[in-house]
């Protein structure tokens with residue numbers, strides 16, 4: 001199942017020749033369902049915001065931008081504070097940047113995000129009749145929008161098959177030996193080749209919480225892991 005590959009002469013990460021996606025996703029879905037019943041199982045905040053605003057594309061775009069380098073609980077409250085005052089681009093466009101920044105504080109880089117959101121609102125009004133575009137290229141052309149944000153908006157707002165790769169999806173995919181990559185963007189491109197499309201929308205939803213709770217960056221909880229039999233543990237020196 002695992003093919004050893006020698007890299008840099010010192011690390012020997014293993015690559016799975018044919019990951020058993022059906023088993024892996026069944027186990028992750030069951031884990032996610034079980035933990036949802038516990039108080040520990042809050043949804044990642046962008047999904048929660050998307051549900052709350054009935055998959056309103058503007059709300060999803062705003063909360064996804066706020067979520068970058070920001071804790072989930074901060075994202076949720078900051079998004080709600082801003083969206084209460086600006087539930088569409090027209091309302092946000094007439095707000096000044098300082099007020100936007102104040103409403104989303106203490107989200108990471110709140111001043112830069114306020115500037116991006118203001119520019120985005122103006123572009124949406126001018127070019128898209130106040131709507132959020134639903135193509136990758138159009139989303140990527142918006143200020144402050146990278147592939148992770150664009151993929152999450154396509155997924156959460158428009159229900160389009162897209163693979164949103166954040167740091168958790170990138171780390172777990174490499175540790176398990178599904179692929180070997182250096183950046184989240186590279187991970188996305190490889191997953192687009194090897195992961196059956198029916199799992200594209202679910203991988204981010206499942207692995208973000210898995211990465212926060214079990215497959216932690218330092219010393220993951222491998223003993224409690226539901227996919228340990230399918231994991232090469234690449235780069236894991238210490239586990240619990």
Ligand code: SF4
Nearest residue numbers: 215220222225228231
């Ligand atoms: S076995 Fe360990 S490294 Fe592999 S996915 Fe599970 S927690 Fe992560």
